[in-house]
Amino acid sequence: MPVIKAFDLAFGRISAPDLDRMEAFLTDFGMIRAERTKRALYMRGSDAAHHIHVTETGEPRFIGVALAAGSFEDLEKLARLEGASKIEDIDEPGGGKRVRLCDPDGHRVEVVHGIETLEPIPVTRPAVNCGNDKTRRKGALFRVLRGPSQVKRFGHFVLMSRNFERVVAWYRETLGFLPSDEVYSGEKNHLVGSFNRLDRGGEFVDHHAFFCIRGEKEGLNHLSFEARDIDDIMIGHEHMAAKGYRHVWGIGRHLLGSQVFDYWADPWGRVFEHWADTDVLDASARPQLNEAGAALDGPWGEPIPASFMGHATP
């Protein structure tokens, strides 16, 4: 049994030397400022989470991720682990409590509870008249406006590690992650990637909240955020391209997890993904084993750039 079963992802935390530039990027990416202090920027999506991304002032660096515990008792369990902090009051906008842990590669993992929520931002998207029901949009005219994507929530984080087995085991044993799809190269027991989802029992959750890549570097491969729908990915792409940001990969559909995706680099080269339409699994699904070459070829879209799986920002 894991120490706890984390309930959800909360936010990613990175640093950047220029919060104005970071806020402009994240705003164009489709987030909204929740709060900004002298030393940090807190951005939200349209869902109720107070923030889904934190940027601290400093040299560009990946600091870590935060996950939400399902109960205060889960924080107590984590605080008893060797190397864990005690339960702390979070001295940041939104408040709440947290325990700070360190994963085997030294990334900070905050497990939080009781952070204030905000009123969700209403987002209306036209229903889609395709498939068997062509009357979902009865009498209404389809008028989608240009602009940034409308980011809903923090969907997953992807780390590269030289200590692949230790890192994957740590996230599973500490936070209850379950394997959804695993990827091998050469021998079937030589895993090079592992997609892991949250364990909420019979409740269906995203195919992965954490993907780990075996690699020569240690660090962040990308942070990923759910957009409203497939149109929203396309609209966001046009907006980011018009603003001159560096495009990394997309648009396409992944084979494993099946999301429609699009990847962009922030001004310091950190990669941010938009996705929509994921597979969802409950805790009973058995992990699948996939060969690396075929597994990374989606059914359509731009092929994976050679550099993508080797990308990690410290």
Ligand SMILES: [Fe+2]
């Ligand atoms: Fe992703």
